[in-house]
Amino acid sequence: MIEQPIIQIEKVHKYFGRVHALRGVSLDVFRGEVVVIIGPSGSGKSTLLRCINRLEEFDSGRIVVDGIPLDTAENINAVRAEVGMVFQQFNLFPHLTVLENITLAQKVVRKRNAEEAEKIAMDLLGKVGIPEKANAYPLQLSGGQQQRVAIARALAMNPKIMLFDEPTSALDPEMIQEVLDVMLALAKEGMTMVVVSHEMGFARNAANRVIFMDEGLIIEEAPPQVLFTNPSQERTRLFLSKVL
Amino acid sequence: MANPSVPQPDSHLPTIPGNENALRWDPGWLLVVSAMALLAILVFVVRDPFDRIFRFVLDGVRVTVVVTLVTFGLVLIIGMIGALGRLSRIAPLRGLATVYVEVVRGIPLLVQLYFWYYAFPSIVRDLGARWNIAGMKDFVANPYFMAILGLTLCYAAYMTEVYRAGIQSIPKGQMEAARSLGMTYFQAMRYIILPQAVRVILPPVGNEFITLLKDSSLVSAVAVSDLTRRGREFQAITPLPLHIYLMIGLMYLIMTLLSARVVSMLEAGVRRER
Secondary structure, three states: OOOOOOEEEEEEEEEEOOEEEEEEEEEEEOOOOEEEEEOOOOOOHHHHHHHHOOOOOOOEEEEEEOOEEOOOHHHHHHHHHHEEEEOOOOOOOOOOOHHHHHHHHHHHOOOOOHHHHHHHHHHHHHHOOOHHHOOOOHHHOOHHHHHHHHHHHHHOOOOOEEEEEOOOOOOOHHHHHHHHHHHHHHHHOOOEEEEEOOOHHHHHHHOOEEEEEEOOEEEEEEOHHHHHHOOOOHHHHHHHHHHO | OOOOOOOOOOOOOOOOOOOHHHHOOOOHHHHHHHHHHHHHHHHHHHOOOHHHHHHHHHHHHHHHHHHHHHHHHHHHHHHHHHHHHHOOOOHHHHHHHHHHHHHHHOOOHHHHHHHHHHHHHHHHHHHHHHHOOHHHHOOOOOHHHHHHHHHHHHHHHHHHHHHHHHHHOOOHHHHHHHHHOOOOHHHHHHHHHHHHHHHHHHHHHHHHHHHHHHHHHHHHHHOOOOHHHHHHHHHHHOOOHHHHHHHHHHHHHHHHHHHHHHHHHHHHHHHHOO
8 A cells, every 4th residue: 555645745836926936846744754845945845835834825836745635724723733734933932931921722723622732731841841831921032942931832733744943043052952952852763844945954864855945846856865965956066055 | 701800810821921911900990990989979979960970871871882892893804895895906995895885984973963964865755856766855863873974974984994904914925825825815805815904903992982983972963862862962951951961971972981891902913922
């Protein structure tokens, strides 16, 4: 039996006004896979990621997540509940404590009671290493801590897939590793992850597959050891020579 | 808020550095107390004719307060609907809300009040006559109802813009984060966007309230016996314009100063929440 991909992206096109941001992108991601998308800025990698939970609408093509096509509003909400998203700017809710940030959606979307939601939240805060910050407000935390809370917030919904949109790009250098460590641990547990990142070290260590995008197209995809050492495309080679 | 005239700092709350001002004695209260003292002196010490005027217009104060509060409550709700319309992704809804705001903002409030009290009922009566509907044929407008309707529709347009600006001041990522957690648009508004927007819009909302309190004097032109109209009625019987309008002005001033203090206490409360 051939396993169904958990994310199926078929010939997706996306325009921002006259800019053709995605030019027919197709990609399958399988359960438990860690896929890292790299590429120059403006290559459409964040746009593609944001299409997977439909934060970005696409103009044509098809995306199916865990058997649910992204078409009706109902389906989109169903997919979003199964897909965790971590943003470059963290996007924690500044008017809520760390604990409330992690419990709110559990309560209003998953309909868990307060006690259960808080237990899950505290477990996750332990997992990302900052249980003592439960009652702090996001702005009292460092960037690295905020991003770890954001990961815990997404995990609290028991997502089947985690999307990371340049999760370390807004961080000071000394905080990048603490976030990457959490992501590595998650990858080891078998979480399906799609990561847009400039962290080539993370891609090398954690990715099953690295995707190189440029100008709205997937130029090349390969396991990291192949793509980083022996890329088949000239454009990939050029990009890697600039970032490595 | 057991005793609103004495702003007591909540002793169990830690003082946030740089926020000590919120706990300090607010000199604005001095103005309120002075204005009230002046009123008391005029009514109880100077007495004639101020005590006569005071007693005569007192029921107008009640009308002014009730008209203002009822209108404002409706404005808060309708303004929210207007703002959601203005921000809607559905173009016809957005267009409708925009036309409403632009039209209402472009016509003087007094003219709008005249329209609802004089013109609107005549439209209803004409239609009633044409379709021969008894209830509409001899429709008589209740001045209070029409005045509140007119004030509400006008101020809801202003409030729409206040809400819209407040909601738009919250970074887009907040809505995205909420939606990506599976919340619906309304859940995201309710739990994420509006609680943050409240901090931003409270000062302009308070401003709208005080402006509305003053503008409510225009309803005196459409047969509502508010404070202003009661003053004019007194003037018709006993022409003492200086005394009357000093009194009326002072009574409005006390109400607006008091409202301003309440608004600033609410603002301090919202600031301290964090």
